[in-house]
Amino acid sequence: VPPGTRDALLDAALALLDAGGAAAVTLREVGTRAGVSHNAPYKHFANKEALLGAVAARELRRQTDVLKALGRRSAPVVALRKALRHYAAAALEHPARFKLISGRWENEPDELREAGQASYRQLVATVQAAQSAGELSGANPDRVAALLLAVAHGAADISSAGHLSPTGKGQADVNGLIDDLLGYLKPAVAKRRK
Amino acid sequence: VPPGTRDALLDAALALLDAGGAAAVTLREVGTRAGVSHNAPYKHFANKEALLGAVAARELRRQTDVLKALGRRSAPVVALRKALRHYAAAALEHPARFKLISGRWENEPDELREAGQASYRQLVATVQAAQSAGELSGANPDRVAALLLAVAHGAADISSAGHLSPTGKGQADVNGLIDDLLGYLKPAVAKRRK
DNA sequence: ACCTGAACACCGTTCAAGT
DNA sequence: ACCTGAACACCGTTCAAGT
Numbered sequence: 001v002p003p004g005t006r007d008a009l010l011d012a013a014l015a016l017l018d019a020g021g022a023a024a025v026t027l028r029e030v031g032t033r034a035g036v037s038h039n040a041p042y043k044h045f046a047n048k049e050a051l052l053g054a055v056a057a058r059e060l061r062r063q064t065d066v067l068k069a070l071g072r073r074s075a076p077v078v079a080l081r082k083a084l085r086h087y088a089a090a091a092l093e094h095p096a097r098f099k100l101i102s103g104r105w106e107n108e109p110d111e112l113r114e115a116g117q118a119s120y121r122q123l124v125a126t127v128q129a130a131q132s133a134g135e136l137s138g139a140n141p142d143r144v145a146a147l148l149l150a151v152a153h154g155a156a157d158i159s160s161a162g163h164l165s166p167t168g169k170g171q172a173d174v175n176g177l178i179d180d181l182l183g184y185l186k187p188a189v190a191k192r193r194k
Numbered sequence: 195v196p197p198g199t200r201d202a203l204l205d206a207a208l209a210l211l212d213a214g215g216a217a218a219v220t221l222r223e224v225g226t227r228a229g230v231s232h233n234a235p236y237k238h239f240a241n242k243e244a245l246l247g248a249v250a251a252r253e254l255r256r257q258t259d260v261l262k263a264l265g266r267r268s269a270p271v272v273a274l275r276k277a278l279r280h281y282a283a284a285a286l287e288h289p290a291r292f293k294l295i296s297g298r299w300e301n302e303p304d305e306l307r308e309a310g311q312a313s314y315r316q317l318v319a320t321v322q323a324a325q326s327a328g329e330l331s332g333a334n335p336d337r338v339a340a341l342l343l344a345v346a347h348g349a350a351d352i353s354s355a356g357h358l359s360p361t362g363k364g365q366a367d368v369n370g371l372i373d374d375l376l377g378y379l380k381p382a383v384a385k386r387r388k
Numbered sequence: 389a390c391c392t393g394a395a396c397a398c399c400g401t402t403c404a405a406g407t
Numbered sequence: 408a409c410c411t412g413a414a415c416a417c418c419g420t421t422c423a424a425g426t
Contacts, residue, residue, distance in 0.1 A: 005409080005410090026398085026399065026400090027399080027400065027401090028398085028399070028400090036409095036410070036411090037410065037411050037412075038399095038411090038412095039400090039401075039402085039410090039411080039412090040409080040410055040411080042400095042401075042402085043408085043409055043410065044409090047400080047401075048400065048401090095298065102351070102352070102355055102357065103355055104289065104354065104355050104356075105355075108356070116357055120357070120359075139374075142359065143370070143371070143374060146349070146352075146358060146359060146367070146371055147345065147371050147374055147375060149348070149352065150344070150345045150348035150349040150352060150371055151341065151344045151345055151348060152348070153348035153351060153352055154343070154344035154345060154346070154347035154348025154349070154351065155340070155344040155348070157296070157347060157348065157351060158296070158340075158343065158344060158347055160298065161296055161297055161298050161299075162298075162302070163296065163310050163314070164340060165314075165336065165340060173340070176337070177337070177340055177341050177344055180333075180337060180341055181341060181375075181378075184375075184378040184379065185378065199390080199391090220417085220418065220419090221418080221419065221420090222417085222418070222419085230390095230391070230392090231391065231392050231393075232392090232393095232418095233391090233392080233393090233419090233420075233421085234390080234391055234392080236419095236420075236421085237389085237390055237391065238390090241419080241420075242419065242420090389426100390425105390426085391424105391425080391426080392423105392424085392425075392426105393422105393423095393424090393425100394421105394422090394423090394424105395420105395421085395422085395423105396419105396420085396421080396422105397418100397419095397420090397421105398417100398418080398419090398420105399416100399417080399418075399419105400415105400416095400417085400418105401414105401415085401416090401417105402413105402414085402415080402416105403412105403413090403414085403415105404411105404412095404413090404414105405410105405411085405412090405413105406409105406410080406411075406412100407408100407409085407410080407411105
């Protein structure tokens with residue numbers, strides 16, 4: 001099937017989101033850009049929140065696919081570093097998407113919750129692979145993954161708001177913080193296998 | 195001077211923010227709750243954004259005062275841990291305030307930017323104190339402070355959205371991540387002074 | 389100096405109606 | 408099954424006018 005009204009609505013909503021933030025996503029403008037009337041969206045989505053939820057879930061799935069591809073092409077700890085940098089870079093490049101995907105939902109759509117869980121499982125798997133390869137300290141992989149995600153998320157969010165540091169240089173600083181944490185998580189070099 | 199319309203407007207906006215999120219803060223409802231007409235706010239603030247900016251700056255100043263008091267009553271590294279926990283707990287308790295204070299601003303009010311810088315300086319000073327006391331590893335205090343803030347911010351934001359972990363227990367997990375990072379930042383015990 | 393009431397443009401949502 | 412056009416309630420903002 002060609003584009004289809006539903007996909008055209010999602011595309012229009014994403015374009016408006018990136019261009020002008022969440023406030024710019026108007027059902028009327030979404031409809032107009034998709035070539036339909038101002039309330040045709042209601043034939044495809046229950047309401048505005050459902051439309052935004054579908055946009056968020058689609059983007060999160062796309063992002064997770066990129067992270068999976070990184071995992072197939074690099075050594076574990078390199079894939080982990082690339083994944084975290086990619087996560088932060090995406091957040092800085094499209095802050096409104098980032099807030100939509102990672103934000104609070106009154107009624108989180110199943111589609112979005114499942115995409116989020118799949119993305120998190122991918123991260124934990126990468127951490128485990130790096131630990132098994134002896135490239136990362138051996139603490140509980142779930143906790144390590146959560147810590148890494150918290151830093152990437154927090155650094156990107158703070159930087160995106162312009163609050164990282166008075167003299168900060170944006171993304172460079174975000175990557176620096178990710179590297180700092182990965183450095184602290186390096187296994188002790190003195191520890192030798194028996 | 196007794197309350198004053200301006201303070202009454204700020205109080206009403208904060209109450210609406212906490213009760214129903216940013217979407218519930220309506221200039222009309224703010225005016226009504228403050229006992230004035232629906233557009234009296236325009237006599238005290240340029241527009242809705244300016245009103246929200248004043249609310250954010252006031253709350254950020256209050257929060258920073260709490261962190262300063264913690265610093266005066268505890269040993270440095272204890273104060274640091276308490277400050278980070280307090281930051282995260284406040285974020286979880288009043289998520290809409292947290293997003294307002296730490297979010298993006300089209301035109302960030304001077305008042306808010308200055309309050310944010312003061313808060314960050316307070317955190318860096320606490321890190322430095324902990325390092326001077328030999329309770330925290332000696333890396334660049336600005337980078338360490340940024341890393342700690344990123345974790346507290348990121349963990350609170352992810353947890354607040356319900357995305358920390360499928361089996362996560364909210365605030366307990368956030369504090370756990372803060373403790374994990376502080377653990378990694380402990381100075382090497384084997385290192386003795388000459 | 390501070391406030392009110394009417395008015396305007398805009399938005400989410402609903403409904404009756406069309407093919 | 409999908410879409411349109413009119414309509415409703417609500418919101419931010421402006422303006423003329425009041426004290």
